[in-house]
Each structure stands twice: as C-alpha cells, then as structure tokens.
Amino acid sequence: MDLGLKGKKAIVCASSRGLGRGCAEALAEAGCDIVLNGRNEAVLAETRSAMQDRYGVSVLSVAADVSTEEGQNALLAACPDPDILINNNGGPPRRDYTELDRNALLEGAIQNFVTPIELIKAVAPAMQQRGFGRIVNITSLSVKMPIEGLDLSSGARAGLTAFLAGVCRQLAPSGVTINNLLPGKMDTDRLRGGFERAAQQSGTSLEEIRAQQAAEIPARRFGNAEEFGQACAFLCSRHAGYITGQNLLMDGGLYPAAF
Known part of the structure; x- marks a missing residue:
C-alpha cells in the first residue's frame, strides 16, 4: 500500500532504538525524510547510518534530551516544519508511589505530559496552514490498566491523553490528526530489564519468566x-x-475489554 508519505518530513523523538526506531524505520520505508533523536550519540549514529543505507532517504540525527528546552530547539532547528511528529520519551523508572517525592513527580510530568504538548504547540500551527499534519504519541497500555510501579508514568500519559482529546478536535478541520499508540508488552530493552529484575527477585530463570509472561498474552508472544x-x-x-x-x-489482546 502506498501511504502517500514520499517526501514528507518527520521528527521521531527517542528513536535511536526500540519502539521509536521502529516508527522511524517504517516512516523511512514509506519515503519520509527523518530526524532521529536520542541521548546516546554512538547508538544514534549507528541508527542513522543503517537507515540511510537501507532506505535512501534523508536522515538527520539530534543528540539531545527532548524534555529540555535546548533539546526541543535543536530538534526544531533540524526540521522547522515537520509534516509528522512522533512523540516518544523514556518514562520514570518503576517505583512505588510512596517513594515519589515532589521532584520525581514533576520530572515524570515533564517527561510524559509537558514535553509532548510543548512540541505539538510548536509544530501544529504550520501543519494547519499547510492543511496536513500527523501527530502520534507513544503512550502505554498503563493508560488503560494499572501496571505495578508505573503509577507516575501512567498518570502523566493518561493526563496527556485527556488533554489532547480536545486539542485534536480543534486541529481536525485543518487536516491535522492526533492519535495515540498504546504498547503492551513489547520485546524491548525495557521489558527485558523487567524480566531480569523479576528473575533475580524470584530466583527463577530468565527463560521461565519470559515464558510465563508470554503465556499471559492471548497472542502468546510479545510485540x-x-x-x-x-x-x-x-x-x-x-x-x-x-x-x-x-x-x-x-497488546496482543492482553487488556480484557470489549470497548
């Protein structure tokens, strides 16, 4: 299927690896010019090189923390008028809510609530003028169901979802859409790190933990x-x-609901 994206410009936040890289690769395959982002310059350079070689599109990279004003400015300097914005950012580490102090709460809110809104505010007006724009926010299954230790991430991402529910309807008449992708258990570094912690705490092998968790998913596998x-x-x-x-x-059917 031709997605109609050849020549479009896309900023993909936190895209040197994992789900962000998956989004950047798919957009590059569809013909988009890509601006990658990450904090690890070596990993970012490897991703950029691999994508340029494979897809033959323009691939720029910006090594920066997208949660900071400086990071956002650097991204927008590399691509001042993107047609596509993929909001993605690392979330707060697993932590019981009793361990969260004020600074941790504010940092989590900045990462997963404030930052994507700031970027949308920066790029949406030009998208409206051009009559085309696509904004996709990578949030989480935890927006719909609790995941132990991710209360701060869940709350910030759920707040983002509610905030943008009104904004997306303001932008719709101009041909600009906002949607959210909610990953469940995806085969990423973060998930594998959780397996390692669970294995250490339970004394069970990593392979057993992986098999147990995959068995809980109706699709019987990770994404x-x-x-x-x-x-x-x-x-x-x-x-x-x-x-x-x-x-x-x-999520492979993990969230048990009809609606």
Missing part, C-alpha cells in the same frame, strides 16, 4: 518494534485522515 512502527506509519498516512483522537492498543 515487536517493526509491527509497532508499521501501525504508526499507517496512522501518519493519507489513508488515516479521518482517524483522530483515538487510542490504538497494541
């Missing part, structure tokens, strides 16, 4: 960055102009 990225690319495509304000859950 991967490639399929996640392809879903993101579709939401950015010309075929998805009538889809806005939606939360696409990618």
